[in-house]
Amino acid sequence: MPPKNNKGGVNAKGSSAKQEDLTKTQTVYERAQAVYDLTRPPYDKEREELGGLHNLSTVEKTAYANWFCTAPEEYSYLPKKAQKELWKQVNESNRPLRRGQIDKPRPDQWGRDKNGRNIGDYTVQQYEQRIETQAQLTCVKALGRSFASKRLFASKGLVDSSTGEKYTLTEEDIKAEKERRKEMAALTRALYGVKMGPYSSDPEWDDVVPIPQMEPEGALAAIAYPEDYDEAMSYLRAVMAAKEYSPRCLKLTEHVISMNPAHYTVWLYRFANIQHLDMPLLDELEWLNEVALDYLKNYQIWHHRQLLLDHYYPTIADTPDEVKRFARSERAFVMQMFAEDAKNYHVWSYRQYLTRKLGMWENEAHGELDSLEGMIDDDVRNNSAWSHRFFLVFSNPRYATPDSHATEPDPQVPADIIDREVAYAQAKIALAPQNQSPWNYLRGVLVKGGRKLGSVQVFVEQYVDNLGDAEKEQVRSSHALEHLADIYEEAGDKEKADLCWKRLGEKWDRIRLGYWEWKRRSMKAASS
Amino acid sequence: MELQKARHVQYFQRCYTTVLPSIYTSMDSNRLLLGYFTLAGLDLLSSASSASPSANEASAPPTPQSLIPASDRLQLRDWPDTVKRGWDEAVSYPAASDTENASLPGTYFALLTLGLLANDDASSVATAFRGVDRIGTLQWIKRLQRPDGSFGEVVNADGSISGGRDMRYCYMAATIRWALRGNEAGKDLDIDVDGMVRHIRKSQAYDGGFAESHMGESQAGYAYCAVAALSMLDLTEADADKPSHYLDAGIPNTSAMVRWLVSRQIVYTGSDESDSEEEGGEGEENNTPAEPTSEMASLSVTGPVLGGFNGRPNKVADTCYAWWVAGALQVLSKALPEAASLDRASGRAFLLQETQNTYGGFGKDAGSPPDLFHSYLGLAALAAMAGDATEEGLGQFDVRLCLGKEAAARVNRARQYWALGPENDTTHT
Numbered sequence: 001m002p003p004k005n006n007k008g009g010v011n012a013k014g015s016s017a018k019q020e021d022l023t024k025t026q027t028v029y030e031r032a033q034a035v036y037d038l039t040r041p042p043y044d045k046e047r048e049e050l051g052g053l054h055n056l057s058t059v060e061k062t063a064y065a066n067w068f069c070t071a072p073e074e075y076s077y078l079p080k081k082a083q084k085e086l087w088k089q090v091n092e093s094n095r096p097l098r099r100g101q102i103d104k105p106r107p108d109q110w111g112r113d114k115n116g117r118n119i120g121d122y123t124v125q126q127y128e129q130r131i132e133t134q135a136q137l138t139c140v141k142a143l144g145r146s147f148a149s150k151r152l153f154a155s156k157g158l159v160d161s162s163t164g165e166k167y168t169l170t171e172e173d174i175k176a177e178k179e180r181r182k183e184m185a186a187l188t189r190a191l192y193g194v195k196m197g198p199y200s201s202d203p204e205w206d207d208v209v210p211i212p213q214m215e216p217e218g219a220l221a222a223i224a225y226p227e228d229y230d231e232a233m234s235y236l237r238a239v240m241a242a243k244e245y246s247p248r249c250l251k252l253t254e255h256v257i258s259m260n261p262a263h264y265t266v267w268l269y270r271f272a273n274i275q276h277l278d279m280p281l282l283d284e285l286e287w288l289n290e291v292a293l294d295y296l297k298n299y300q301i302w303h304h305r306q307l308l309l310d311h312y313y314p315t316i317a318d319t320p321d322e323v324k325r326f327a328r329s330e331r332a333f334v335m336q337m338f339a340e341d342a343k344n345y346h347v348w349s350y351r352q353y354l355t356r357k358l359g360m361w362e363n364e365a366h367g368e369l370d371s372l373e374g375m376i377d378d379d380v381r382n383n384s385a386w387s388h389r390f391f392l393v394f395s396n397p398r399y400a401t402p403d404s405h406a407t408e409p410d411p412q413v414p415a416d417i418i419d420r421e422v423a424y425a426q427a428k429i430a431l432a433p434q435n436q437s438p439w440n441y442l443r444g445v446l447v448k449g450g451r452k453l454g455s456v457q458v459f460v461e462q463y464v465d466n467l468g469d470a471e472k473e474q475v476r477s478s479h480a481l482e483h484l485a486d487i488y489e490e491a492g493d494k495e496k497a498d499l500c501w502k503r504l505g506e507k508w509d510r511i512r513l514g515y516w517e518w519k520r521r522s523m524k525a526a527s528s
Numbered sequence: 529m530e531l532q533k534a535r536h537v538q539y540f541q542r543c544y545t546t547v548l549p550s551i552y553t554s555m556d557s558n559r560l561l562l563g564y565f566t567l568a569g570l571d572l573l574s575s576a577s578s579a580s581p582s583a584n585e586a587s588a589p590p591t592p593q594s595l596i597p598a599s600d601r602l603q604l605r606d607w608p609d610t611v612k613r614g615w616d617e618a619v620s621y622p623a624a625s626d627t628e629n630a631s632l633p634g635t636y637f638a639l640l641t642l643g644l645l646a647n648d649d650a651s652s653v654a655t656a657f658r659g660v661d662r663i664g665t666l667q668w669i670k671r672l673q674r675p676d677g678s679f680g681e682v683v684n685a686d687g688s689i690s691g692g693r694d695m696r697y698c699y700m701a702a703t704i705r706w707a708l709r710g711n712e713a714g715k716d717l718d719i720d721v722d723g724m725v726r727h728i729r730k731s732q733a734y735d736g737g738f739a740e741s742h743m744g745e746s747q748a749g750y751a752y753c754a755v756a757a758l759s760m761l762d763l764t765e766a767d768a769d770k771p772s773h774y775l776d777a778g779i780p781n782t783s784a785m786v787r788w789l790v791s792r793q794i795v796y797t798g799s800d801e802s803d804s805e806e807e808g809g810e811g812e813e814n815n816t817p818a819e820p821t822s823e824m825a826s827l828s829v830t831g832p833v834l835g836g837f838n839g840r841p842n843k844v845a846d847t848c849y850a851w852w853v854a855g856a857l858q859v860l861s862k863a864l865p866e867a868a869s870l871d872r873a874s875g876r877a878f879l880l881q882e883t884q885n886t887y888g889g890f891g892k893d894a895g896s897p898p899d900l901f902h903s904y905l906g907l908a909a910l911a912a913m914a915g916d917a918t919e920e921g922l923g924q925f926d927v928r929l930c931l932g933k934e935a936a937a938r939v940n941r942a943r944q945y946w947a948l949g950p951e952n953d954t955t956h957t
Binding site: 352440512 | 543544545547548549550552553554555556557558559560562563566567603604607631681682684690691692729730732733734735736739740742743744745746747780781784786787790791793794795823824827828829830833835840841842843869870871874
């Protein structure tokens with residue numbers, strides 16, 4: 001048995017590693033190194049530093065070797081006398097005899113923290129704090145697991161044998177779990193820098209295994225998505241693959257749409273959810289109004305709206321008053337969109353769709369024409385409004401030939417309507433003669449009415465004075481001059497038509513010189 | 529100002545090698561488009577015909593090294609496939625990648641990417657389209673067509689079709705039909721070509737331009753898609769006697785269309801009225817250009833001007849409309865020999881001085897940062913405006929496919945795969 005005073009050589013003089021060294025250490029690595037030194041065989045450090053046992057003195061060598069023999073399983077084999085001699089030598093060497101199962105510490109064995117800092121360089125206090133936080137996370141996770149099992153038991157209707165009652169999940173349980181998830185997210189982030197997104201930290205989504213975007217590193221056209229988008233999309237993929245339709249999926253689509261309204265798949269999936277859940281379509285329209293105003297340039301919103309209307313309209317189609325009321329509210333919304341961008345192509349397309357779907361043709365009943373005139377009064381150069389007017393006037397099923405092309409005459413359109421439209425275009429040209437929208441409209445109306453361009457010659461001529469007269473030539477609209485050329489050509493007056501084109505290229509519309517010259521060449525080629 | 533070719537090369541290489549910034553998130557469902565424009569841009573800038581003539585005029589310019597590294601090409605062939613599916617590792621099964629998610633634009637860009645990546649030799653005939661399910665794709669395209677002849681974007685699980693009645697889809701469907709030789713696959717697999725032509729025909733607007741569909745407002749992007757779609761039909765069923773059969777059949781009034789197209793060029797008088805807008809990728813803008821009087825005066829200015837292009841009457845100039853207008857006119861010239869040309873000098877000046885970015889690429893308008901969409905179409909516009917000549921540094925351009933001539937030839941060669949034998953019609957995986 002070892003003598004009683006051989007517990008650790010605390011009082012040993014000249015030992016290379018002292019207990020006090022531990023309190024002097026600054027970092028985790030230094031402390032581990034000190035602990036290691038305290039548990040090494042005597043002179044082991046010296047042996048290592050000097051490059052081998054042979055470099056130690058005889059005394060040192062003996063002390064080193066004796067240390068190995070002091071292990072209980074070793075000295076018990078020694079005869080009593082040898083044991084006595086061993087302990088005597090050990091005592092004389094004045095070296096500590098601590099031994100522990102400690103490997104030589106490596107500076108990087110603790111790994112790195114979220115900021116890439118070597119944890120071995122942490123101060124002891126910092127390290128202890130980290131351990132504390134990890135323990136906290138473990139506790140929170142354990143509570144979370146017990147919540148998960150309770151939820152599982154409750155869903156299966158199991159009975160708690162300790163109370164004899166069925167497992168139930170209360171609102172409080174869920175609230176507490178949500179709080180825990182927040183704590184979990186904060187702890188995970190603090191420790192590992194990993195952000196737990198809103199879905200992975202929401203117990204409502206526990207049963208969904210997200211499908212992340214799996215792509216090889218460095219894939220072409222990879223996008224640096226915002227963090228939340230990436231997570232939400234991975235949950236969206238999962239519920240879409242599982243063909244789940246539920247209120248939470250509807251909420252998920254709303255979230256994805258708020259981050260990327262141009263994603264067509266999410267809209268189609270949202271609509272499928274609305275159908276499966278039998279959602280009130282008017283609520284969805286209401287929601288869509290907000291979204292549309294937030295994302296003015298988006299097309300998918302309008303496609304979605306049309307789908308909704310296709311399903312909603314049959315429920316009101318038999319009640320004309322209801323249709324009228326609905327038409328009014330839709331137009332009010334469309335006008336709200338135009339207040340932001342009066343030339344938005346998608347919205348004008350939708351307005352056409354509305355007009356057809358709800359039969360908003362007649363001004364007396366629906367006021368479409370009045371509404372359009374208001375828009376043209378606001379901006380006479382709004383080509384979209386002009387185009388919609390053309391559609392409204394020349395697609396009206398009361399008189400127009402069904403599916404009549406925009407570029408062909410329609411004998412079914414009454415002459416007074418043609419007259420009205422010619423007069424309207426001319427009145428607007430008078431306001432801004434260089435505005436091409438009403439000039440194009442005028443041409444379109446004349447074609448529809450099967451009338452010659454020359455039928456408006458007097459009107460057009462007022463914008464062109466003394467053509468060809470170097471001194472007095474005055475042109476107030478290049479469009480008028482072009483129109484005049486076409487009138488002359490139509491009447492067979494090639495010389496005058498040629499002069500118009502020549503002057504357009506030379507002076508009044510220089511940027512299209514190539515085109516005007518081509519017109520001149522084409523006419524000459526046709527007549528030769 | 530000249531084309532800053534080296535800068536544009538750097539721009540497309542940046543897009544090729546790095547992750548695109550988060551502003552592209554709105555294009556997430558169109559990543560095939562982004563990748564395609566990246567590759568097409570690199571290809572155009574390093575095509576054989578793009579090499580500048582050497583100082584010693586006697587010797588031919590050296591054939592440039594392609595900017596798409598040869599070592600990447602094979603891997604890039606897998607890229608269209610990986611983009612389209614999420615992969616569920618747990619069950620080793622592609623998740624959410626059923627037919628509902630196949631889209632017409634995605635299919636179009638994927639096929640052209642495969643053709644674009646082919647090698648410049650005869651071996652590409654046997655490789656470029658290997659693995660493409662030709663029959664399945666043709667059947668699917670057929671299902672995308674509506675009774676009125678128009679095409680949607682997506683076929684839903686219940687067989688219904690989603691997407692607008694949009695002229696772009698006609699162009700894409702016609703191009704896919706050409707690439708897959710749909711016309712040779714038999715009536716049961718081919719789309720209703722006459723229906724498509726009817727739909728396009730109905731979409732010419734009263735002012736001569738083309739709209740999204742019947743009675744809509746004309747817009748230059750739709751004008752290009754309409755004429756290019758018809759031209760792709762002509763290319764597919766080439767008739768030596770009447771090379772513009774479908775172009776003639778699909779456009780009720782060609783001269784009105786030319787008139788409308790050339791009217792899109794406007795004298796650009798400054799960027800003071802343009803306010804910065806959200807990147808929409810669709811080239812929409814809402815500000816009103818200069819007042820009538822100043823516009824009238826600007827048309828009479830002598831000397832060099834900046835000639836921008838708008839997409840609709842009374843809208844402001846935008847880089848991409850230079851392409852849609854110039855491209856449409858070039859395609860039309862196949863039906864209309866010696867058609868009117870645009871004012872190339874002022875058109876070039878607008879793009880090179882106003883929307884060409886100092887660090888490469890093109891923005892939507894003056895002062896806008898460059899993006900892939902406008903950068904590629906800016907180059908395309910310069911190439912198309914050059915007509916039979918070439919824009920120095922860009923080489924020759926195929927306006928129907930919106931690709932460099934050499935790349936278009938590669939896609940065309942790849943099509944021969946379908947003529948090699950019926951065994952190519954089975955799905956190779």
